[in-house]
Amino acid sequence: MSYGPSSLLGDVLRDKRAEAVVRKHLTGIVNAPLEIQLRYAPLEQVTGFLETMRADPVARAAFYAELATVDETAVEPSRPTEARTIPSPDYEPADVPVGGARPVHPPTATRWSTFELELHGPAHGNPFTDVALRAEFRHGDRTLTAHGFYDGDGVHRIRFLPDEEGAWSFRTTSNARSLDAVAGDFTCGPPAPGDHGPVRVHGTYHFRHADGTRHLPVGTTAYAWTHQGEELEERTLRSLAAGPFNKVRMCVFPKAYLFNTNEPPLYPFAGSPQEGWDFRRPVPAYFRHLERRIAQLGALGVEADLILFHPYDRWGFSDMGPVADERYLRYVVSRLAAYPNVWWSLANEYDLMWAKDMDHWHRSAATVKECDPHGHLLGVHNCQEFWDNGIDWVTHSSVQRVDVYRTAENTDAWRTRWGKPVVVDECGYEGDIDQGWGNLTPQEMVRRCWEGAVRGGYVAHGETYLADDDVLWWSKGGELKGESPARIAFLRDILEETPGDGIDPLPSDWDVPAGGVEGRYYLTYFGFMQPRRRTFALAPGVRYEAEVIDTWNMTVTPLPGTYEGVFTLPLPARPYIAVRLVARAVETGGR
Template sequence: MRLPAFAPHLLLASCVAIGHSFVHADEASPQTPTQWEVTELRFQVDSLADNPVDTPFSATFESESGQAISIPGFYDGDQTYCIRFTPSAAGKWTYTTASTTNALNNQSGKLTVSPATDERRGGIELDPDNDRQFQFQNGDRYYPIAFECDWLFALDAENANDIPKTRQFVDTLAENGFNQVVLNVFAYDVKWAKDDRLDTKYEYGSPKVYPFAGDNESPDHSKLNIEYFQRLDRVIEYLDQKGIAAHLMVYVWNKRVNWPEANSDADNRYFDYVVRRYQAYPNLIWDISKEALGYGHNDVTYIHGRIKRLRELDAYQRLITVHDYGYCRRFADKIDFVSVQLWQSELYHVMREVCKNIPGKPILNIEHGGYEKGPYVVFNGNYTSPEVCLERSYQCVFAGTFPTHYWQGAAWNVIVPDVTELAPADRPRLEYYRHLQTLVEKYDLGNLIAGDKRSNAGFCLHNGKGQVLYYVPKENDFLGLRLPSEVRGQTMSLTWFNPFDGTFSETTQQKIEQWPAVKVPGGDGFRILILNHPVASE
């Protein structure tokens, strides 16, 4: 996407789904951005330094209530510099710019910020009242159900005018309950063999685009390709419009990317530019690198330095993780939440052990080894059945942690943007995760307690007030319950949830005996039991 050049010295733009709309900004008519939406201030200059990306530029914004934030800007091509401002509060704000370039220094203006619309809830942050959970800035709970799509940047990267394939695929994810997408800023190609049957229209490996000058084979790391990032903007913006977090991995070491030397000027320029350009997006979550320590590119000192550099440059202090469990386990104090890659068969207790070993942090199983099968074999992992992948996601949920789903038709270089093009047997069972979202929202799973044993099989979540949700394994014909002795002789209500079709059974009543047990409904697969019993008296 090439943004248009304008003659006026200062322009203000409000981010929309694709591209930006521009209006004149002047002192007599303060502009009216919206709380928690990205607004751009754009400044044109008559001349540029040899490498305009390196020109220092920032703006300090101050609200009438005294809030202040200093935001770094970035060069956006066409002799234009940009500040992206996402106001945290409604009301009047003033700003003043700072730069070593006279044309960019000491520019000032006023903004009148309107209150957030209903769908705008602010950035994602840690829940101050529950150290295992997330929330939006407005206080609403954020419960991640993640989906990995590393090459999402590539779907429309060669389309200068529109992002039809991106919209189509992101819409599919949003319709099926996913609210976080794990993606790379850039990836080049996989190292493993590719399926001979692969239809080339679904192949996005070895893209022609590149974030540096030149290309991946013959790069010029001293310069950045501004147009590449302008087109990536459209992806981040559309995810934001659809209420989906962009879990953005700045690097990836095992996808054949020709990166500059670690800690070189070119490396720092790239890293800083990504942070400057994307920090304002409220849906942004930072991930330093996919497979951060797995391929010998660097060491923990480098990752420490990247995190420190990011925190110093990100005015909005978006959440940070590292796609490497070894790093997260050893240096949990440096990250905001933990990303683990654990494939063991008995996943629930493994995830409970992670909770025990790393207290006080939300935990995302960013790869649980389940890669749902698709029309082409891309990477099989340990588990390919969509039903087994779902089981593993629910075991993460019932352990008090969060899942990430992979489908081999979208996780890596192969992406099928329109799943309806596939034969029904080849389509992913994404609706399973829409049903999971239903359960999460209906019973506020993020507010429930994990880890207690209240049955002789399966796992449970409970609210401490008489409501218990049980994960009942598919092997169970009956489930023995362990309820407080004080409620013996009273009545409990039982409702069954089918995670494969999203249906709830009729609620039934059952007297609580000394050793209460319930019969599990027939059918294949695990089930969820929602039990309510009287609260035991203190």
């Protein structure tokens, strides 16, 4: 059977002979940024997408005629499966003293800050794969296991995030004799100001830090900001310091896509784009750079939502093979799990990663959980097909819109469907590029954030304004140019004034959503509608103070008096208005 107009581009590209035909005729597709998304499309749609093919029926016919000569069964064998390396107990000879590696660590630590044990040990062979290292950290009757990693130049490290004050001890286990049975202790004191520990799910649908401090995710996306060089990355940090966002989605690996075609200053593995990569040898400088940026985000109070795999790749990091994938995960999670401001995202758009089957994601989740003793949040982000966010190891849903228009409006239904917090990490982007996902008006960006918030979820910001230097916030960071961040800062202020854990959906009229805390606090959001007045019907017996919130102009206008039962409030007859009803003597905010 031959390939033809109904064949999917992705299936054709898996066949090396057919791929060669595509490369010859469809030069605007292969290795182009949009190839990832077009892999789902039949060839007739792909050729219709290319203006040259659409306007030249002769060229189109020549392409399909040559492609028809390729038998679908003539696929080249896949690459050999890599064997897993099992660290040998004979890595160091018997005359090396057990526990002889020189340990370096501080005598004290503070709660929720990273404690690091540095061991100066062996460097022969390939310590990245030949050495297994872990340590048990003990506090009273509790024991937690942290995994070590090789950091180059004979230095092995184990990082840990102490979660209790008092005396801690540790003891290492390793196949390398010098790294085995190294013991020590340290004292953990109170947390430093602003250190609250990792974010956890709280109250089913919301979040709190480990010490109980409420966390309301107000996120943004800057996928490749840590791959842009010092000057631009520092500009990004300054923008985050001045902005409202307390979470940023970002990739561990570099990204290749529209407006992001530059090479990164560093690569994660030894090798080069020309000569290929040695996935058995991570580049420590690459990961030191990443962790420095994560620590800087933490100092700003920003969570690093780390994307561990993504499909927008021209280097081969999205298709390393199962053994290399697991080895990479062990390395990066062991390095970063002791940073308190880390979230794990197994993938950005998992369903576009053609080289990985469904079992890959379950195996990867198990690896992350094994190497992370601190239980950071863990999710999977989708493109077209939702991941099953009801699975037990998924802590929260990380959602991309699956409808051009209706996204945040689904938030309350998704809460019910999965029984987890709903974080709409990608509802579209404020901007003016030629992609439908990247040219929302600022008003629509803000509307979606409010719509999701009132329905009990957390909708993230994104920005894609064209720039002569191709520095778009969504990919490279830099400066925020849009009008929505100031309004999202205003929304964050409103959210922080909400009592309890956060906003939950409340019984609403058919045309507008309401959320809050029943009997105590109500937010009703009118979106793009513009009523001149509105009647509210609440249970009698509680008197409420009423405020009209202009979510675009960022004003809060108290209405005179108090209200009970059924009452009608005057409204300004313009869009993007909310009404807040607060029962008298109800506390706001939350710790």
